[in-house]
Amino acid sequence: MTFIKLGDYNRMTVVKQVDFGIYLDGGDEGEVLMPARYVPEGCKPGDELDVFVYLDNEERLVATTQTPLAKVGDFAFLKVSWVNEYGAFLDWGLMKDLFCPFREQKMKMEKDKGYIVHVHLDKESYRIVASAKVEHYFDPSFPPYQHGDEVDLLVWQKTDLGFKVIIDNRFPGLVYKNQVFRDIRTGDRLTGYIDIVREDGKIDVMLQPTGRQMTMNLSDVLLDYLESHGGVCPLTDKSPAEDIYSKFNVSKKNYKKAVGDLYKRRLIVLCDDCIKLRK
Known part of the structure; x- marks a missing residue:
């Protein structure tokens, strides 16, 4: 059957x-x-x-055979194609737009603006619909994560503390603003790392791995960079944080750890204006 x-x-x-x-x-x-x-x-x-x-x-x-931007059960960032007296119609990559009734909107949706929604089957009409009241659709089970676990993130909304995110299409989480070293906005999809799962099930998320894992990963990246750029990198542990982030997408703190790791392993030489591969 x-x-x-x-x-x-x-x-x-x-x-x-x-x-x-x-x-x-x-x-x-x-x-x-x-x-x-x-x-x-x-x-x-x-x-x-x-x-x-x-x-x-x-x-x-x-x-x-088209691939939609979301399927039933997914959270997604979708833009409004048009609005009528019943609700908003969202572009989800298919010929027929996805309907979000007014009762499922937190605020009245506007044409050409994007919103985080959950896609599901309406129990009464058996139609595929969207809801901006995404907090009603999170997984109620206790999150199974451990510190350092890599996860997929969908940026949900900005708050005074940082950014609310949706983790692995299942759970809500928070990235504190002191963990953010680049411009991010609602709808961005990112890789994140679990910091802590609290006793009440709330999850703190980082945008970079920490500890030895982060240092070793960045050390490898830095070695690859040196080997492909004549053995020289113009960034030292005294370079501006924004320059470091622009080139390696990491914080200055983590960059300094990686440089220190390579120096301890006697793989590089530290100069006033650069670092060099040891010959």
Whole structure:
């Protein structure tokens, strides 16, 4: 028995070809149309395709080989294409825009502005919809992370403390502003590192690994740089923090640790205006 995951990717078999596209085997849901514009060249009955299934303007199942910006269960940063008396319609990379009703908006959404939303199936209408009330959709279980774990981040919103982020498409977290050494904004996707999971489940996140792991990683990067730039780097441990960040995307503190590590290993020579590979 075949069950279709609406608003998600499905592996489906081509049943037949018609002038306006192909039909795919939807099991109990019947045949599902894929319009001709999305049909891969050379596709024929019996072929299996990985397709995204959603609802067209008449609420019928339709398949596409396009890749949307989000699927059901995802948090995403989406821009408003248009607004009417019922709500906002968001561009999620497919022909039919994604609906966000007014009741699911924290503030009235405006055309051409972007918002963090959660994509889900409406329990009453069985339609794919978006909600800007993302805090209602976080995983309620206790976060399974340990200090230093690498995670995927979606920047949610700026606060007085720093930036709220969504971790691994599941949990809320916070990056304190003293951990931010570059411009970030709502909708950015970043790699982060768990600092601490508190007893109440709240998570503090860093944008850089810490301790020996960070030092060794940056030491390798710095060695590669020296080897590919004639054995010389114009940045010392006294260089401006912004110059260091611009070149290596790290804080001055972590850069100094990496330089110190290479010096202790007798791999570099420290000069007044640069560092050099030891010959």
